[in-house]
Amino acid sequence: MSTTITESAPLQPPAATAVGSGFWASYGRAWARTPGSALYLLVVFVLAMLSLSILAVLFSTSVGLLILVVGLPLAVLTLLIARGFGVADRFLLRLTGLPAIAEPEWNRDRTDATGFWMTLTRPLRNAHYWVYLVHGMVVSPIISIVSFALTTVWLSVGLGGLTYWFWGLFLPRDDRSAQWGQYVADYLPGLFGGWSSWVLEVTLYLIAGIVFTATMPWVLGGLARGHHAVAAGMLGRWDSDDLAAEVRAEAAARGAAVHAEDLGLRRLERDIHDGPQQRLVRLQMDLAALERRAEAGDADAAADLAREARGHAQAALDELRALSSGVAPPLLQDRGLAAALDALAAGSPLAVQVDVDPAIDRAVSQETARGVYFVVAELMTNAVKHSGATAATLQASLRRAAGGAATHLDVWVVDNGRGGAVVTPGHGLEGLRERVAGLRGVLDVRSPIGGPTSVGAHVPLAGTP
DSSP: OOOOOOOOOOOOOOHHHHHHHHHHHHHHHHHHHHHHHHHHHHHHHHHHHHHHHHHHHHHHHHHHTTTSTTHHHHHHHHHHHHHHHHHHHHHHGGGGTOOOOOOOOOOOSOTTOOSHHHHHTTGGGOHHHHHHHHIIIIIHHHHHHHHHHHHHHHHHHHHHHHHHHHHGGGSOOOHHHHHHHHHHHHHOHHHHTTOOHHHHHHHHHHHHHHHHHHHHHHHHHHHHHHHHHHHHHHTSOOHHHHHHHHHHHHHHHHHHHHHHHHHHHHHHHHHHHHTHHHHHHHHHHHHHHHHHHHHHTOHHHHHHHHHHHHHHHHHHHHHHHHHGGGSOOHHHHHHOHHHHHHHHHHTSSSEEEEEEOTTHHHHSOHHHHHHHHHHHHHHHHHHHHTSOOSEEEEEEEEEEOTTSOEEEEEEEEEEOSOOOOOOOTTSHHHHHHHHHHHTTOEEEEEOOTTOOEEEEEEEEOTTOO
């Protein structure tokens, strides 16, 4: 049982105090981000100028050579370099403390789109590469020039004005260097009348330094946010990227499901051929021999053949029952996954402890329930045949989001066997992994030598990305 703790709202201080403390807290956070923002604004200017010079030359050359074969690979190379500059810009933006920008979907082609020319021209068919090219060759240089100019002004005036009293002493002075201070004194005689030129210069520089330094977090932070907004729109992930990734995941899940189903059918066909079919052939031969013995009047031999035939019939029946575990039982359709898993555990020769959340029947679709049932049935069979276990635990539960909605079904089968189970291509666990992948889930295998073996299937529910 989960308990929700609701934190009561704290008492609010008086309005003036709240506003003041909130302002200074926000101002302090802005100052903490200022060094990173300043470093980014200076470095990104160099990056923008470098990208402009390289991309402009390469792109213009590739356009001029498009009539030749070499123009196409050069255009692709230009797009790849533009992507590199864009990725570098997104990486540098981390210095500002602003949220990270999600990676775009670079491969939006169909998975079967192969071949030399399809692979070579893939960047040409992806809009992200062209947007990165426009950003690196046009947009970033323009905004970087503006932001670099403002950044250098604010840094030089702010830091230089605060320290002019020191480094100004080492500057050569003449009559012209003091003229502007005299102009200010003559224009504002009430404020600066009688002041010396040097004291007036230091005072004015100090006032400018204080103003520019005080406003530096807002100016540099605003410039960094401007870069971030442009990068988020041009260099970040689009809504269509999520849709393309969803479509590709669905296609991969369908392929995995079809492949797993094909392997299951082939294995069932092989098992029927090697088991019950051979038993039934032998039973047919025994019945024919029994018929001949009965016609010859040999009652004892006929009785022996009848007993042998009955044994073969019982063996064939047992094998058919074992093979039927690969077919969803009517109980799953009639009463749901929870009851079917309980019945599966009850029919196991192992001592199985069952912990199944009954709410899974309402949250899990019929298709998912059928796939999960097959996975659990195979895991229980593996535990009996290969692990040397005497007991197992079957647990099925729902994983919920913060709002309480169920997002995943988590199923674990844990046995106390010898361990050492690994996923090997062409073997049972690989087939289970593909079956779970067909449900867009993942199979988690943990089997150290000596045991225990824990295998979990984590399947997203309908509507969960």
